[in-house]
Amino acid sequence: MDLQISFFLLFAFFTAGHSFSCYECIGVTGSCADQTLTTCPSGFSKCVSLTSTVQAGGISATVKAKNCAADCASGSMNLGFEKDSFACCNTDKCNMQDAPAPSNVPNGKTCYSCDGQSCLNVLSCSEGEDRCLKATGSFLGQSMVVKGCASKSICDAVTSVSDVQSISCCEGNLCNGAQSVTQSFLFLCCSLLSFILLH
Template identity: 60%
Template sequence: MDLQLSVFLLFTLFTAGHSLSCYECVSMTGSCDNQKLKTCPNGSSNCMSLTVIPQNQFSFKTKIKDCTVDCQSGSINFGISKLSSSCCNTDQCNVQDAPDPSNIPNGRKCYYCDGQTCLNTVSCSGTEDRCVNATVTVESLSAVVKGCATTSICDATFIPSVGGISCCEGNLCNGAQSVTSCEGNLCNRSQSVTQSFLFLCCSLLSYFMMH
């Protein structure tokens, strides 16, 4: 018993106070050349690296790295934005940028929303083997989002501001209804809704991968 207690105390001594270290950066130049090493706060158990590629000519490829409590590796495609994530749990393991999401179609198709309608279809690629539905709410704007996702993303648990997460298997299994709504003066103007919807989708992409 004394030997076991001594081993336990030694283990506690050598492991106490150790915090995970990860690289952090936010870059819109397509590469995390400016990444810095940081000591993660208590509770963080993963390092993550994200690549976000909005699907329009006026947006920039974004790279993000940081500590996180939990993380899901994989990719997700909401039609207007695509994201891939790499997650790991050892010191400085996120030194490499997350790869760009695959552009190789895998034969599956899902519905996605563009801020006005959810009748659009998107071709899934790479490991995206499920169609996904979710509802995201930020302040007074609520929207249903749809798209393609890898199975690991569907296994995400609690995600702030997001509810009704469900995944299904099979082409176009995630429905097609138009479901964007908001409150406030002139909130139904096309440009306002579309910009807000893009913001919601980008927030949701990060929540899916980082929580």
């Protein structure tokens, strides 16, 4: 009996000081080479890596980021002007590798997407994106809508994002509706990304 108590106390002593760590970085030039190891806050027990390609006004950029997460999912999301690939893991220091580049291989599925003026754009989804996404919210009194393609795992992870009134995913082609919008939707995109990266 004394041996069991001694073993338990020894185990508690060596694990009490251990904290969960993940690599952290943000690279806006397509590289996340300057990553540092960070101790995650209490309740953050997953590590996430993101690779995002953004196209606006004929300019294309790749952003890579890594951080701790309270919850996350591996998968991809395509909003037309932005494609994101997430890699989520739950062991200490597991996000050393970058998330893979978002796929450009079409899978035959189509969803509506928004460009700031209209949500009537038909978007070809890439492999792994088996759902259509629609998110609505408001910022400074203006209504915003984001639509696109997403993996089922991403849809399951973003069901409750703050600053967003509703998020829904569906399975059929063009099932995320064709309603038009005229307001900017960049804030809503930032809310979705920050939730996935930080929650």
